[in-house]
Amino acid sequence: MNTQDIIKKSSAGESLSQSELVHLLSVPPDSPDAYSVMAEASRISKEVSQGKAEIHAQFALNLASCPCNCLFCSFAHVNGIFKDEIELSPEQAVAYARQFEEKGANAIFVMTTAKYAFGHFIDMSKEIRQNLKPETTLIANVGDQTPENAKKLKDAGYAGVYHALRLREGSDTGIPPQKRKDSIRTFQEAGLNVGTCVEPVGPEHTNEELAQMIQFTASLNPSYSGAARRIEIPGTKIAERGMINELRMAQIVAVTRLGMPRTVMGNCTHEPCTLGAVAGANLFWAELGANPRDVKARTEDGRGDTIEHCAILFRESGWDVWNGPSRYYQ
Ligand code: SF4
Known part of the structure; x- marks a missing residue:
């Protein structure tokens, strides 16, 4: 199999097979072939988003020990990072959201742990x-939901959700994979746009697993896909597996772009970095408050x-x- 032939196929708008994606993921991240894939991903991303990247901004309504026990998450009960619960008051939540709006976030994400009371x-x-401008894009990042709850999200003014089937869902998390897939369909059927991602990538994930997940996200025709590496939470069992570097993450971000249909405008990566943007990421996240990748209760201190800074990283790239x-969530 030849990398340049696969790039030509992608640039002709044809979809790539799983074995072609595996090939692109298998070339050394610092090889001319990998840089060619990154260049092509950047070209496609700039073409579909007219050279304009987006910055979305997330804050959490709560910080709590979560029984879903996703091993990579600092809220997971099993990780024992946070003992005290924190819940934002309505005034604090509005202040965070307005701060993001004033700074020009293209979308504002409201996150909770999976067990936050839905009502x-x-x-x-x-x-x-009601405290934001009517045109401001509001996105929910919450646990799995029923069709009734999905409709309530839409009625509450959300344009969409972030929801992902995580790598090794069901073995590295306490959530059955089918439940995540069902929720994604449920959100879409309720008229909510779904952004998703290949995450959280660690060194143990095979190229076959990554390619399968890229194809799964493509099958959703999401607002955006992309790739994010797992961030090491010190002292946790999963931290022993290590972390991929930004260059490898950039390669996966680029291959994900080539694996998406052109109808998908966004290609995200997290955490923000110039290598990701050079490799075709056109979506970064800013964060305030509790963050599942951080051991600080206020991620602005971590x-x-x-x-x-996200804007600087994009401009430097x-x-x-x-x-x-956000155009991705329209
Ligand atoms: S990722 Fe979400 S569902 Fe999983 S432990 Fe963290 S807060 Fe709970």
């Missing part, structure tokens, strides 16, 4: 929604990035930044 989430969401509500 309370809807009440908080309505409060947030790993969380700012909208301003040769991207302009979109000004206005």
Whole structure:
């Protein structure tokens, strides 16, 4: 199999087979072939998003020990990182959301742990929604939901959700994979746009697993797909598996772009970095408050990035930044 032939096939708009994706994931990340894939991914991303990247911004309504026990998450009960629960008041939540709006976030994400009471989430969401400009894009990042709850999210003013079938869902997490897949369909049937990602990638994931997940995300025709590496949470069992470097992550971000149909405008990576943007990522996240990749209760004191810094990373990588509500979630 030849990398340049696969790139030509992709540039002709043809979809790639699983074995072709595996080939692209198998070339050394620092090889001319890998850089060719990154260049092509960047070209496609710039073509479909007219050279304008987006910055989305997320905050959490709560910080709590979560019984779903996703091993990579600092909220997982099994990891024992956070003992005390924190819940934002409506005023604090509105202040976070307005801060993001004022800084120019293209979309604002409201996150909770999986067990946050759904009725309370809807009440908080309505409060947030009515304190933002009508055109501001609001996105929910919550646990698996029923069709009734999905409709309530839509009615509360959400344009979409973030939801992913995580790598090794069901073995590295306490959630059955089918439940995640069902929720994604449920959200889409309720009229919510779904953004997703190949995540959280660690060194143990095979190229076959990654290729399968790229194809699964492509099958959803999502608002965006992309790739994010697992961030090591010190002291956790899963940290012993290690972390991939940004260059390998950039390669996976690029291959994901080539594996998506052109109808998918967004290609995300997390955490934000110039290598990811050079390899075709056109979506980064800024974060405030609790963050499942951080051991600090307020990620602004830890790993969380700012909208301003995300914009600098994009500009340093040769991207302009979109000004206005997210196009990916329309
Ligand atoms: S990723 Fe979500 S569902 Fe899993 S442990 Fe963390 S908060 Fe709970």
